[in-house]
Amino acid sequence: MCSENKEASSRITWEGCSVLLDINDGDRLVFARLSPAAKLKIGNKNCSLKPLIGCPFGTVFQLDSSSDGPFLSPLQPKGNVNNTEEIKDGQLNGEVRDNRSLIDNNTAQSLTGEDIEDMRRQGAKGDEIIEALIANSATFEKKTSFSQEKYRLKKQKKYAPKVLMRRPVARSICEAYFKKYPLKIGFLRVDTLSLLLSMANVSSNSDILVVDMVGGLVTGAVAERLGGTGYVCNTYLGQAPYSMDIVRIFNLSDEICKRILRCSMSDLLSQKESQQQNLLNDESQSNDQMNVLGGIEEISHSSENAISDLGAENTTLPALRACKAAKAGEKASPEVVDSWKENGFSSLIIAAPDVDTWTLVKDLLPLLSNSAPFAIYHQYLQPLATCMHNLQLGKMAIGLQISEPWLREYQVLPSRTHPCMQMSAFGGYILSGTKICSS
Amino acid sequence: MMLASHPAKRISFNRTIGDGDLVIVYERHDNMKAITVSEGSVLQNRFGVFKHSDWIGKPFGSKVISSKGGFVYLLAPTPELWTLVLSHRTQILYIADISFVIMYLEIDPGCLVLESGTGSGSLTTSLARAVAPIGHVYTFDFHEQRAASARDDFERTGLSSLISVGVRDIQGEGFPDEFIGLADSVFLDLPQPWLAIHSAAKMLKQDGTLCSFSPCVEQVQKSCDALQSCFTDIRTFEVLLRTYEVREEKMESIHGDSNGSNGSLPCKRRQCSDGNYVLSSHTSSVMARPCGEARGHTGYLTFARLKCSS
Ligand SMILES: C[S@@+](CC[C@H](N)C(=O)[O-])C[C@H]1O[C@@H](n2cnc3c(N)ncnc32)[C@H](O)[C@@H]1O
Numbered sequence: 001m002c003s004e005n006k007e008a009s010s011r012i013t014w015e016g017c018s019v020l021l022d023i024n025d026g027d028r029l030v031f032a033r034l035s036p037a038a039k040l041k042i043g044n045k046n047c048s049l050k051p052l053i054g055c056p057f058g059t060v061f062q063l064d065s066s067s068d069g070p071f072l073s074p075l076q077p078k079g080n081v082n083n084t085e086e087i088k089d090g091q092l093n094g095e096v097r098d099n100r101s102l103i104d105n106n107t108a109q110s111l112t113g114e115d116i117e118d119m120r121r122q123g124a125k126g127d128e129i130i131e132a133l134i135a136n137s138a139t140f141e142k143k144t145s146f147s148q149e150k151y152r153l154k155k156q157k158k159y160a161p162k163v164l165m166r167r168p169v170a171r172s173i174c175e176a177y178f179k180k181y182p183l184k185i186g187f188l189r190v191d192t193l194s195l196l197l198s199m200a201n202v203s204s205n206s207d208i209l210v211v212d213m214v215g216g217l218v219t220g221a222v223a224e225r226l227g228g229t230g231y232v233c234n235t236y237l238g239q240a241p242y243s244m245d246i247v248r249i250f251n252l253s254d255e256i257c258k259r260i261l262r263c264s265m266s267d268l269l270s271q272k273e274s275q276q277q278n279l280l281n282d283e284s285q286s287n288d289q290m291n292v293l294g295g296i297e298e299i300s301h302s303s304e305n306a307i308s309d310l311g312a313e314n315t316t317l318p319a320l321r322a323c324k325a326a327k328a329g330e331k332a333s334p335e336v337v338d339s340w341k342e343n344g345f346s347s348l349i350i351a352a353p354d355v356d357t358w359t360l361v362k363d364l365l366p367l368l369s370n371s372a373p374f375a376i377y378h379q380y381l382q383p384l385a386t387c388m389h390n391l392q393l394g395k396m397a398i399g400l401q402i403s404e405p406w407l408r409e410y411q412v413l414p415s416r417t418h419p420c421m422q423m424s425a426f427g428g429y430i431l432s433g434t435k436i437c438s439s
Numbered sequence: 440m441m442l443a444s445h446p447a448k449r450i451s452f453n454r455t456i457g458d459g460d461l462v463i464v465y466e467r468h469d470n471m472k473a474i475t476v477s478e479g480s481v482l483q484n485r486f487g488v489f490k491h492s493d494w495i496g497k498p499f500g501s502k503v504i505s506s507k508g509g510f511v512y513l514l515a516p517t518p519e520l521w522t523l524v525l526s527h528r529t530q531i532l533y534i535a536d537i538s539f540v541i542m543y544l545e546i547d548p549g550c551l552v553l554e555s556g557t558g559s560g561s562l563t564t565s566l567a568r569a570v571a572p573i574g575h576v577y578t579f580d581f582h583e584q585r586a587a588s589a590r591d592d593f594e595r596t597g598l599s600s601l602i603s604v605g606v607r608d609i610q611g612e613g614f615p616d617e618f619i620g621l622a623d624s625v626f627l628d629l630p631q632p633w634l635a636i637h638s639a640a641k642m643l644k645q646d647g648t649l650c651s652f653s654p655c656v657e658q659v660q661k662s663c664d665a666l667q668s669c670f671t672d673i674r675t676f677e678v679l680l681r682t683y684e685v686r687e688e689k690m691e692s693i694h695g696d697s698n699g700s701n702g703s704l705p706c707k708r709r710q711c712s713d714g715n716y717v718l719s720s721h722t723s724s725v726m727a728r729p730c731g732e733a734r735g736h737t738g739y740l741t742f743a744r745l746k747c748s749s
Contacts, residue, residue, distance in 0.1 A: 011646055058646030058671075058747040167646070169545050191535070191678050194542035198534060198565065201517040204548055204572045205443040227548025229572060230446065343451035369451045370500030371515040385685045385727040398512055399468050402683040402727060405535060410675040410739065412663040417656060429683075436500045436512055 013165070015053050018251050020172050022164040024157040029176040031168065031249050042161050045070040052165055061163040065120060072163060108139040116159070126160020133159070168249050170221035177217065177246075178424075185246070186214040186353045187379055189427035191407045193217070196349050197225060199375035199432040204229040206346035209268075209367060211235055211360060213352040216244035219260060220252070222349065223328070228255035233332060233340065234262045235364075237355060247328050254327055261332035268337065268367060344369025350376040357383040357431075358390050365396055368435045376431040384431040391433065400433040440597035441516045441564070442571050450515045455496050461595060462494070463520045465512040473516065473524040475595065486511060518565040521596060528585055531561035532628070532652065535680045536737055540626065541569050543676075543742050544648045550623040553642055554578040555609040555635065558628060560589040566626070567593075567601040575601060577618065581608040613638025620644060627651040632658065633665035640669040643745045654738040662741055670743035677739055682730045689723045 013019060013034055021030040023042060032038060038049040042063055047070045052061065061072040111133055119129055133155050134140050140148060156162070166172050174190045196218065202208055202225045210232055212218040222232045236242050241262050252260075332340075345368050350360060357376060368374065374397070378384050384402050391397045405427045409420045440461070443449035456462060456476060464472045464482065474482060474491075482489040486509025494503055499515040514520060519534055532540070540562065546552060546569040557563060557580035566576045580586045586606045593599045607615070610631055614622075624647060625639040632651040639649050649670065651662050659675055666673050 011644060056645050056747050058744060060747070167545070169547075171542050171545055190542060191539050194538035195535065195680075197542070198519060198538040201519065201568075203442050203568045205446045205449055207449075224547050225569065227572075229548070343449075343453065346449055369454075370498045371450055371513075372500075373517060373519070381683065381727050382725075385683070386725050388685045389687060389725045398465060399514075401468065402685065404681045404683070404729075406679045406681060407539075408677045410659070410677070412659055412673075412675050412741070414660070414664070417660060434500070434514055436502065437498055 011058075011167075012056050013053055017053075018168050018249055019052065019057070020166040020168045020176060020249075022166055024161050025164075026179065027157065029180055031173075031176070040072075040163075042070075042163070043158075047072050055165065057165055057167040059165050061165065062126060063161050063163075064125060065123070075162065109133065109137050111136045126156070129159045130155045168251060170217075170224050170250075173220070173246060173249055174217060177215075184215050185217045186351055186377070187426070187428060188214055188217065188351060188377060189405070189407065189424060191405045192377065192427040192430065193221060195403070195405055195430055196351070196375045196377055197221060199373060199430065200347040200349045201373050202226070202347065202349075206230045207233065207340060207343070209233050209235060209340075209345040209348045209364065211348075211350040211352045211355070211364070212244070213242050213354060216242075216246035216248075218349055218351050219244055219329075220247040220250045223247070223252055223256050223260050224250060226256070226259055228253060228259060230259060230346070231332075231336070231340075232260045233268075233345065234260060234329065235265050235268055236262070237265050239264070241329070244329050252328065257328040258330075260328040260330075261336065262329050263332040263337055265363065267332075268340070269363060340367070345372065347372050348374040348376075350374075353379060358387040361387050361391070365391075365435055366438075370435060370437045372435050374433060374435065377428055378431070379428050381429050384429050388431055388433075395436070396438070397433040397435050400431070402429055402431050404429050441518065441521065442568060442597065442601075444572065444597075444600075450499055452498070455498050456494050456501075456513060458495055461516050461597070462499070463514040463516050463524060465514050471514075471520065471524050473521070473595075482511075484511075485509070516596060518568050521564050522561045525559055525561060525564075525592065526588075527559055528588060529556075529558035530654075531559045533561070533734070533737060535678045536652065536740060537562055537565045539676070539678045540650050540652070540740065541565060543740075544624040544626065544650055546570060546624055548572065548574060550574045551618075551621055552576045552624045552626065553614055553618060553622045553639070554626045554628075555607075555614070556580040556582070556629055557586060557589045557604055559585075560592050562626065562628070563589065563593070563602055564596060564598060567598045571601055575603065577603050577605065577614075579605045579607045579609050579614070581606065581611075609638070610634040614642050618642045622647055624648045624650070628653075630658075631661075633661040636662065636665040637669075640745060645745065645747060647745045649743045649745070651741045652738045653741070654736070656739065659739045659741055666741070666743045669746055671746045672744040673741065674743075675739050675741045677736070679734065679737070681733055683727045684730050685725060685727045687723055687725050689721045691719050692722050693719050 015035055016033065018031065018033050021032055030040065032040065032049060034049050034053050036050045039046050040049055045063065047063065051072050055074060060075045062075045063070055064073050116129055119132065130152065140151060143151060170193065171190055174193050177185045178189055200208065202222050204227055207230050208222050210219055210222060212234055219232055219234050226232065234244065247260065348364055348368055352360060357378060376384060388400050388402060391400060407427060408423055411418055411420055440448060458476055458478050460476050462474055462476055464474050476491050476494055478492055480491045487505030487507030489503060489505045494513055499513060502510050502512050504510050522533060548571060550570045551574060552566050552570060554563060554566060554576060557578040563576055563578050570576060583606050586604045590604045593602045610629055613635060619641050622642040623644060625642055627635055629635060632653060653659050653662065663673055
């Protein structure tokens with residue numbers, strides 16, 4: 001999770017760096033930490049992640065075979081351009097083929113599975129196998145250029161899988177979870193997350209109070225925006241901090257990790273600590289600290305398998321121990337807590353599906369400095385409506401608004417532009433506003 | 440000052456409004472105004488006359504009273520509030536598009552961002568917040584006066600150290616060569632963005648991100664076409680916000696022939712058509728519904744990523 005500053009902002013991977021692997025255009029999404037020993041299973045083949053170290057993010061790899069077995073090698077960008085040209089030509093010239101004479105049965109393909117294995121043994125590359133499949137398909141020529149493209153894609157996924165190596169940042173992490181494991185992040189969609197960050201005015205040198213019960217996604221996203229200045233105070237009800245394991249997936253520098261602190265709500269809400277209490281606290285702190293660290297290890301351990309591959313297949317991943325001791329999420333020192341109490345937080349973000357919104361806000365809002373904005377996420381409308389109503393009655397905040405973001409993606413192709421057939425119909429609700437001075 | 444250049448300068452319980460500060464005067468959520476506090480000045484509106492001198496020394500977030508007893512709130516400026524109060528010299532981007540652009544372009548502190556056109560500087564203000572404290576936004580508009588007004592605005596909001604405004608025809612000349620290979624992200628809000636895409640590709644770092652905002656689908660079509668050769672991961676979105684109004688309403692509820700009073704709720708007996716009596720009572724509950732009017736379209740956002748040439 002933590003790494004040297006220069007590495008963390010780098011666009012080239014390094015040993016120990018965290019990456020998001022997108023296999024076959026999002027069919028599978030895997031978070032991995034690069035090391036010479038790390039292995040990824042694609043189909044029935046196990047390949048080393050070592051060739052990924054030192055490559056630029058954004059590189060696409062393909063699965064090749066050699067006498068030593070399967071390996072990943074960077075793909076030279078080319079084919080893409082031609083393929084789209086082809087589609088375009090088909091369109092521009094007016095499509096003449098249609099599928100009236102197409103009969104798809106198993107006899108259309110004359111290459112057998114055995115033939116393909118033979119080719120592989122003789123060192124044929126994935127692309128060559130696909131070309132052979134096309135050449136031996138009785139129906140390919142009759143397909144429309146659009147379905148030819150679909151056919152090619154289907155075969156490519158099977159015989160020449162591609163692995164795109166992405167930077168694990170708030171956007172890609174949120175999208176990956178939303179696609180494969182939305183429950184873990186409370187169904188927080190990427191546009192909703194982006195609004196939370198804006199509405200709470202997350203900017204450098206600010207101290208942001210966060211209630212994050214969505215696995216650490218909000219905490220990580222806020223820390224990313226703070227860039228090693230200010231603080232994220234991740235607060236929690238009761239004794240046990242909420243899981244923050246998603247924070248480990250970001251490549252946050254040490255400097256940024258140190259800015260993520262935890263503090264229980266009862267510590268934030270108690271009066272400023274006196275000298276004596278400080279002494280007492282110091283003792284309990286060291287105990288807590290152990291618990292917290294223990295907690296992290298455990299979480300990462302049990303969740304590593306579940307989350308690392310956001311698809312479902314098995315992956316072997318190196319333990320995260322290779323990386324330096326976790327610095328993110330240490331307990332806030334009494335001095336820092338006192339400074340928060342004295343100055344107030346710059347803003348508040350809540351993503352806590354399981355806690356009553358109004359009671360949380362009622363307690364936490366007084367911790368914000370005056371004129372501080374806040375943004376509260378919820379999957380349900382009612383808790384936000386009740387909270388908004390109570391804030392109005394109590395004259396605690398102004399500019400109150402409940403918004404529901406709506407996001408639609410488009411397919412853009414020559415003469416075939418339209419909204420995508422599938423969309424996420426729901427990205428949750430946000431209550432936003434600005435705290436005012438109590439009169 | 441919109442952003443804290445130093446931790447000590449940020450909004451806090453202890454920081455108060457001073458002479459020369461920019462404040463957002465809030466009447467209602469749909470009626471706000473940016474004002475630079477100046478000792479001898481007054482603000483006059485339908486609520487009466489407010490003396491700036493009464494504001495000095497009060498914390499941000501205070502309610503202030505006019506000569507006639509009317510009141511407004513004084514808020515610290517943020518990019519979100521600024522977008523609501525800035526003077527519209529052009530069409531501008533609003534919060535939903537702005538937030539999505541910044542997240543999807545993966546902009547964070549330290550990034551170098553190129554933008555054209557500057558327009559009214561609505562997006563630029565949020566870009567500056569995202570790259571602060573060490574990054575920089577270079578924004579270009581070919582309209583000299585607009586560029587100058589934008590510069591004045593960034594001075595006023597205290598962002599001028601993070602933003603440089605250049606006067607340049609980006610569709611005709613592209614971005615300046617001095618930025619070749621240095622930009623983390625490029626944002627285009629131009630009438631013919633496809634003319635600037637080749638130049639944008641030259642400016643971007645490996646795996647750098649681009650976004651083009653266009654209101655019309657024909658523009659999107661041409662941009663996507665132009666993106667094919669050097670970019671990958673080309674995706675087009677539309678993002679909108681639906682807002683809700685919340686109200687506490689009293690509603691009558693009918694109880695079947697029951698055994699008398701219902702707590703402390705006001706009850707009355709009513710005769711039904713069949714001659715029987717039922718009890719009706721009022722209960723009040725907080726309810727929410729979407730507001731009747733909303734922005735139905737702003738523009739399409741097309742994103743792309745520079746292809747890797749590894
Ligand atoms: C719609 S406005 C941009 C609004 C801006 N995104 C905002 O949020 O305030 C478009 C701007 O592009 C500028 N523009 C148009 N053609 C241009 C060109 N060829 N080079 C540079 N700027 C241009 C216009 O002067 C105008 O100010």
